[in-house]
Amino acid sequence: MTEEWEQIFLYERANIMNLGDIRFQWNMGLMDDNPYNSQVRKAANSEEFWKWLGALRRQRGYSDFWEDVRELKNQSGFSWHPFTLAFGEWSKDKDPLARVFY
Numbered sequence: 001m002t003e004e005w006e007q008i009f010l011y012e013r014a015n016i017m018n019l020g021d022i023r024f025q026w027n028m029g030l031m032d033d034n035p036y037n038s039q040v041r042k043a044a045n046s047e048e049f050w051k052w053l054g055a056l057r058r059q060r061g062y063s064d065f066w067e068d069v070r071e072l073k074n075q076s077g078f079s080w081h082p083f084t085l086a087f088g089e090w091s092k093d094k095d096p097l098a099r100v101f102y
Contacts, residue, residue, distance in 0.1 A: 005053075005097055012046070012055040019043060023065040044069045045081040052091055054098030 019039070026036040047069065050056035072078055 009053055009055055019065050020062045023062055040068050040072050044073050045084040049087050052096045
């Protein structure tokens, strides 16, 4: 793995680890709905990238948060971010970096 991909992996892994704290803060009333919903949208759009990168191996923790992500993705008005669509096309013929970690 190149140094650049390793830096991206570590950055994205830190974002994933922060999701539990975000859900906790929102659940305790320490975070408003808008910032929480923004994080749910970000996770919905980043999930496949995180899996490809190897940063999201299993969704063990934060089951309530991931349930919110699934609910959002199932809503009829949900639209994918352009990066997510572009990444899907780009990654079709690429081996996942996740193989480096397994």
